[in-house]
Amino acid sequence: MIEEILKEPVKTQTKTQAIYNPATGQVIKEITLGSENDAKKAVAKAKAALKGWRKLSPLKRARILFKYNELLNQHKEALAKLITLEHGKVHADALGEVQRGIEIVEFACGIPHLLKGEHSHQVSSAIDSYGIRQSVGVCVGITPFNFPMMVPMWMFPIALACGNTFVLKPSERDPSVTMRIVELMYEAGLPEDVLQVINGDKTVVDTLIQHPDVAAVSFVGSTPIAKYIYETAAKNGKRVQALGGAKNHCTVMPDANMDNAVNGLIGAAFGSAGERCMAISVAVAVGDATADKLVQKLSEKIEQLKVAPGDVADADMGPVITAEHRKRIINYIDLGIEQGATLIKDGRSFTYPGHEDGFFVGPALFDHVTPEMTIYQEEIFGPVLCVVRVKTLQEAIDLINQNSFANGATIYTNNGANARVYTDEIEIGMVGVNVPIPVPMAFHSFGGWKSSLFGDTHVHGPEGIHFYTRLKTITTRWHDGDSDLTNQLSMPTLQ
Numbered sequence: 001m002i003e004e005i006l007k008e009p010v011k012t013q014t015k016t017q018a019i020y021n022p023a024t025g026q027v028i029k030e031i032t033l034g035s036e037n038d039a040k041k042a043v044a045k046a047k048a049a050l051k052g053w054r055k056l057s058p059l060k061r062a063r064i065l066f067k068y069n070e071l072l073n074q075h076k077e078a079l080a081k082l083i084t085l086e087h088g089k090v091h092a093d094a095l096g097e098v099q100r101g102i103e104i105v106e107f108a109c110g111i112p113h114l115l116k117g118e119h120s121h122q123v124s125s126a127i128d129s130y131g132i133r134q135s136v137g138v139c140v141g142i143t144p145f146n147f148p149m150m151v152p153m154w155m156f157p158i159a160l161a162c163g164n165t166f167v168l169k170p171s172e173r174d175p176s177v178t179m180r181i182v183e184l185m186y187e188a189g190l191p192e193d194v195l196q197v198i199n200g201d202k203t204v205v206d207t208l209i210q211h212p213d214v215a216a217v218s219f220v221g222s223t224p225i226a227k228y229i230y231e232t233a234a235k236n237g238k239r240v241q242a243l244g245g246a247k248n249h250c251t252v253m254p255d256a257n258m259d260n261a262v263n264g265l266i267g268a269a270f271g272s273a274g275e276r277c278m279a280i281s282v283a284v285a286v287g288d289a290t291a292d293k294l295v296q297k298l299s300e301k302i303e304q305l306k307v308a309p310g311d312v313a314d315a316d317m318g319p320v321i322t323a324e325h326r327k328r329i330i331n332y333i334d335l336g337i338e339q340g341a342t343l344i345k346d347g348r349s350f351t352y353p354g355h356e357d358g359f360f361v362g363p364a365l366f367d368h369v370t371p372e373m374t375i376y377q378e379e380i381f382g383p384v385l386c387v388v389r390v391k392t393l394q395e396a397i398d399l400i401n402q403n404s405f406a407n408g409a410t411i412y413t414n415n416g417a418n419a420r421v422y423t424d425e426i427e428i429g430m431v432g433v434n435v436p437i438p439v440p441m442a443f444h445s446f447g448g449w450k451s452s453l454f455g456d457t458h459v460h461g462p463e464g465i466h467f468y469t470r471l472k473t474i475t476t477r478w479h480d481g482d483s484d485l486t487n488q489l490s491m492p493t494l495q
Contacts, residue, residue, distance in 0.1 A: 017172045017199070022088030022319040023309035025357030031175060034200040039167075039207035042196040046138045046165035047213045049193040054135045054163035056191075058112040061161055068157070068188035069105045072098070075184065079177055083148060084310035086174035088318040088359070089272045091310055100442075101153035101181075104460055107442040111161035114465050124492075127477045133469035135163030136239065137215035140208045142229065144221045145171035145321050146275045146381075148178050154446065154459045155218045156185075156195060162468040164216075167196045167208060173321055175199055209233040216468065218459065219243065220277070222379070223405070223451050230454035241467055242454040243447060245379040246277050246407030250436070251284045251396045251422065252294055256412035257434075262297040264412070264436030269385040270305065270363045273320050277452075278408045278430070278437045281380060282369070283387045284396045291389045295344060295367050298385070302345045302363045308352055319359040320382055326359045329382035333364050336375040336386075341366040347383060371399065379405070393418055401427045407448035408438050429453065 016030045034042075053061075072079070080094035087094070119130040141155035148171060156166045170178035182197045198204060209217050209232050217233040219226055223244030230242040250268065252261045268280035283298075285291035308315035320326050330348050337343055347362025361383055369376050369386040376386055390396045400409055410432035411422045419433045429448035432438030440446050440461065447458025457467040 015201075017201075019086055019174065019176070020322065020359075021085060022321055022359045023311075023352070023355055025323065025355075025359060028085070029176075031172065031199050033172065034198045034204050036203055036207045038198055039200065039204045040211065042167045042198045043138055043208065043211050043213050045193040046167050046196050049191060050135075050137060050165045053160075053165055053191060053194045056163070058115050058161070058163075061163065062109050062111050064189045065105055065109045065111070065157060065161060068185055068190075069102060069109060071184045071188055072102050072105060072181070075180075076102075079149060079180065081311075082177040082180060083174070084318070086176055087145065087148060088310050088321060089275075090308075090312075090315045090318050093272050093318075094310065097147055097150045100439075101150040103442040104150075104153045105157045107460065108157040108161040114462075115162065115469070123475075126479060127475060129473065129475045131471055131473045133162070133465070134472055136468060136470050137164060138213055139164045139166050139216045139218065139468060140214050141166065141168045142205055142208070142217070142219045142221070143168070143170050143178065145173040146272065146277070147220075148174045148176075149181060151220050152178050152181065154220070154464070158460060158464045159216075159218075159468045160185075160190070160195065162465065164468055165194050165196075167198065167214075169198055169200055169204055169208060172199055172201065205229075206232070209238065210236045212236075214238060216240070217242070218467075220459075226454050227451075239457075239467065240455045241447075241457045241459060243277070243459065244452050244454065245381075245405060246279075246448065246452050247282060247376075247379055247403050247405040248278060248280050248408040249282045249284050249396075249400045249403075249410075250280045251286065251393070251400070251409070251411040251413075252290055253393065253411065253413040253415065253418055254287050254290045255414045255418075256290075257414065258293055258297060260434065261412035262294065262301055264410075264434075265298060265385065266301045266305070268410075268436035270302075270317050270383045273317055273361065274383040275320060275381055276437075278439050279381075280408075280410070280436065281384065281386060282376065283385060284399060285387055285389050286393055286396055287391065288389060291367070291387060295365070295387055298365055298387075299344055302365060305363055307347075307350060307360060307362055309355060309358070317363065317383065320361055321359065323359050325382070326361055329361050329380060329384065332375055332378070332380045332382070332384060336366050336369070336373065336384075339373045339375070340368075340370075341373055341375060341386070342368045371402070393421065397422060397425050401425075404451045405448070406450035407452040408432070410435060410438055429458070 226244035310318035350362030445458035445461035445463035
């Protein structure tokens with residue numbers, strides 16, 4: 001059934017998108033992009049399926065999710081290989097993405113409990129009040145290339161668990177794993193048309209976010225597009241959660257365990273070739289002695305990293321997603337040098353033997369980066385780590401709080417007082433202490449502040465449940481025998 005949905009655009013449009021293996025630079029397949037009409041069809045199918053799905057009890061929806069969880073675990077390896085093939089991240093990292101996606105399904109399996117409302121007995125004479133959460137309707141998800149499995153799982157399992165139907169528009173750069181997890185959802189017993197997937201470009205996106213039958217839109221991507229999605233969808237009456245870009249900082253204190261800080265930074269900056277919205281791209285070293293030690297150890301660790309195709313067993317870092325993105329990252333490195341930063345490690349000329357056409361960039365490390373430099377101000381989304389030197393913890397906090405992005409930040413310290421000041425004063429949505437990437441687990445919510453999030457609700461966890469439901473408060477009164485009510489024209493009060 002999913003194959004039929006995906007083939008339908010062929011009837012109305014012949015525009016295609018090439019899919020590359022980033023490690024080789026070669027086209028491995030083409031997909032057909034949907035049209036405006038195809039997007040409307042997807043919404044229509046989801047709307048038609050809504051009534052039956054939302055009437056199904058939460059327990060029965062949960063049983064489908066339990067089966068889905070079982071299938072995802074059975075297909076872990078195959079899903080990870082699809083991610084590696086089209087995204088390029090190393091197999092171990094791809095497996096980690098699969099696992100984090102599965103954890104969202106595990107959370108969503110608890111929907112009978114998560115949808116329990118609140119009840120107040122006898123709020124007034126013979127009157128009870130209670131609140132229930134009901135589905136919002138047809139929901140849309142627009143997801144990025146960097147987590148082609150995990151980010152869609154932030155959205156549709158929770159939306160479906162809450163009784164909504166869903167239209168998913170994955171990244172056109174690496175859509176195969178997204179399409180496969182939708183197929184597995186149907187194998188788990190999902191009723192027909194409850195979950196739609198459509199490949200497409202801006203034409204499809206604009207149709208979905210403006211469609212009158214769409215109630216809610218979830219998006220993850222760059223800040224300019226997140227702002228556009230938010231403004232356009234909200235103007236058209238949708239509730240919106242649009243997660244944007246980031247410039248995540250790691251503050252390293254003089255009392256920190258330096259080996260732990262360096263190991264954490266290496267993974268956080270260069271894992272997945274830096275193509276993570278929670279990647280650490282700035283290390284803020286407090287004191288020159290701390291900075292000197294940090295840069296030296298980072299430089300040594302970078303030398304030990306193995307950059308290779310993602311299917312190489314001992315690879316630490318794979319290629320970036322496209323040739324265009326590789327060029328963009330290299331341009332940022334060039335600009336950093338021009339603006340006066342000290343390039344300690346240069347990954348611009350890296351090639352992997354036998355894969356000279358692959359989209360590889362080696363790890364890059366800058367020291368003496370200052371806040372006015374472009375490489376500090378803008379999201380590079382690649383394997384580039386900038387070291388900024390400050391004198392005090394307060395200076396580090398002030399620096400981070402002045403940044404327009406506010407997704408994640410972390411501190412390495414052995415001083416509890418410093419950690420407390422940092423976590424209290426930092427104006428960031430997700431904060432870590434002695435952890436490299438402060439990504440919440442599935443039963444908490446994920447999201448940043450300021451220009452890293454447009455909308456009021458974070459994804460998954462409790463806020464995910466609130467986003468995909470709306471509150472209805474019901475007040476009831478039942479009488480024994482004859483009514484003793486008289487006409488009441490004044491405001492009802494609790495008498």
